Amino acid sequence: MKLAAELKDFSTRLGYDFKSPEYLIRAMTHSSLSSPAREDNQRLEFLGDRVLGLVISEALLDHDPNAPEGLLAPRFNALVRKETCAEVAQQIDLGLALKMGRSEMISGGRRKQAILGDAMEAVIAAVYRDGGFDAARDLILRLWGDRVQNAEADARDAKTTLQEWAQARKMPPPSYKDVGRTGPDHAPVFQVTAILADGRSASAKANSKRQAQQDAAKKLLSELDDD
Template identity: 55%
Template structure:
């Protein structure tokens, strides 16, 4: 297994002038010759640019915080691996015998890397247009799902912080009150340079979610 063809290029929506680019994009470091590592680096940046531009155009009323949450959901490795699986890129990756025996074709990390590398190959062969075409086609259903990150306040707050280069938000249990059958927990959250906030819940997890939501509302990322 492994190897590329003009047929794969057509499946990607592009007729390659240089199939060598696609071949390198689908060559794992365990194989001989040039591999996809440099392409992965470039593809990650091309993906980020296309997704950012897409979000700004499609969500004109979204603030920076919501855009950042959606962006992180769309460019993360899990999203790239999902797209790679749908395109069956694993079947076309050239890799060493040891990696293949270890199940490399099904590894999410390898699939994600290959997906980013393929985006780079499209960009290098035909410019931004074929890369954008693939991304807007294969990420369309993920774009719809990206807003669901808002349902999990802790995840949303962490992504907000990471998008701005802040440390991961911290949660501190301040107190536990009430009887064992009906306890109440108070948690304090710290995120970025924002003032710490506290919230209560019937479990520690619930209190942390409530504190994260309160912080997101204070930051203006979520509507109150």
């Protein structure tokens, strides 16, 4: 089985040469294009999520042998969450090679965070099925790069930290106000303001409300540190 040009180019960007190209074809097929004769990537996504979890768990243990489970868990979550998988997918231009239905493509599916994250997990599974665990581990550690070393900082939950800051000063928990939404439906931008009971606030924009809240809390924490 031969790969189309865009999949060959993606395989080069991925840095892995498939012995059985059908694994990559399946990993790059979105459910909007599936048919009885063409399997989509959902089953591979299921497997890839587990392979990623095992590799990241092992990498975190090796990186910090003395860290207790209570510290490892949030670092793990930061590294395997869908947003991180989508970031990795974007850095290798995975979206350019995705196969999807016309309506999904028109609605911006190649840039959607959930689709990119799922496809990245499917690609991991494709490499695992094609080359074994060592090949999948090498791929993950190479693509995730410094994220494992930086996991402690990435795992810091800004909303929780801001709430703890307020509680330590006997203040009510901070509130989050939805300020607005811009952009098309397939690529919305949300603006959220984090507000303390004493009136201090900070705003941030992101592609999801959850991320906008986190970014607003992080920004407000930074301003509090400056004070």
